[in-house]
Amino acid sequence: MLFAVTMDVEIPHDLDPEVREDLINREKSYCQDLQRKGTWVHIWRYAGQYANLSVFDVADHEELHRILWNLPLFPYLSIAVTPLAAHPSALDDTAGVAA
Numbered sequence: 001m002l003f004a005v006t007m008d009v010e011i012p013h014d015l016d017p018e019v020r021e022d023l024i025n026r027e028k029s030y031c032q033d034l035q036r037k038g039t040w041v042h043i044w045r046y047a048g049q050y051a052n053l054s055v056f057d058v059a060d061h062e063e064l065h066r067i068l069w070n071l072p073l074f075p076y077l078s079i080a081v082t083p084l085a086a087h088p089s090a091l092d093d094t095a096g097v098a099a
């Protein structure tokens with residue numbers, strides 16, 4: 001199942017800089033591990049915003065929830081989830097999408 005997920009990042013300005021750096025480093029490792037597994041299919045920056053648009057390929061809602069809940073930055077994210085379905089005009093056979 002494919003999901004588009006928007007994450008808006010709002011880290012408090014008064015957070016200890018070392019804590020902030022550690023969180024961001026752990027978020028990057030977590031994200032890149034899931035990319036290597038093929039679960040975190042895309043991550044794009046919204047231009048001009050501290051926010052990303054990501055696409056996840058997961059077995060079910062519970063797997064997506066677990067992944068999002070365990071994001072190191074989770075306490076500082078506003079998250080919106082949109083389920084995706086195949087578009088009939090798409091040329092490519094997009095992974096994970098049933099026709």
Ligand SMILES: O=C(O)CC1=CCC(=O)O1
Pocket residue numbers: 007009027028029031050051052073
């Ligand atoms: O910077 C962001 O958009 C938050 C984030 C999610 C995964 C990652 O590495 O950073």
